[in-house]
Amino acid sequence: MVTNITNFGRSGLSDWLIQRLSAIILLAFTLFMVGYFLFGSQLDFATWQALFQNTAMRIFTLLALLSLAAHAWIGLWTVSTDYLKNTGVRLIFQTLVILATFAYVVWGVQVLWGA
Template identity: 60%
Template sequence: MVSSIFNPGRNGVSDWLIQRVSAVVLGLYTLFLLAWFLFNPSPDYYAWAGLFGSFWMKAFTLLALLSIAAHAWVGLWTVATDYIKPAAVRNGFVMFIILALFVFVVWGVQVIWGV
């Protein structure tokens, strides 16, 4: 078993739960957007801006963004620990993933909330 400083105090059950909960959130978000497009067959800028201008949609989008980051983190950490054997390469890959996900979330928050 690989012990890592990047996954302290967690076990497979918590990783499994994070994957499943984040997948459900992303599935609900996708279904909502598909339904919205189904009932708005030719949306214009104002309809799209009205949808994403509401607080509940911003919150739902933020939840989806955090779910993507959590889902990606667990998946990529698992792949890294299973398939990248040299510790230096694995740790470099994991650090790159942490940085990329951090930038992704910060940028997403700026886009969603206009910060």
């Protein structure tokens, strides 16, 4: 039986599902931002600030940030287990990925919800 450690006990199906859902969220966020840039009347600081003062936009951006973190972790975990055969190297790589992902999420939350 194949086990999967990315989700601590859940199956590879849940990893697959998380990746697909996170990809859909990231696509929706990207399409929204591209549409905003293309069809926005003004693109100055005041307009940009007003966009991100909206609570719905902050939540959408936070969801995109968390989706990016989950998508990246599952993808990089899969790549590292497939291509990094040395256990020590794989452990170091995965630890660095976890730390970097955590730092980016915390930083993103601070930028998004900070004063």
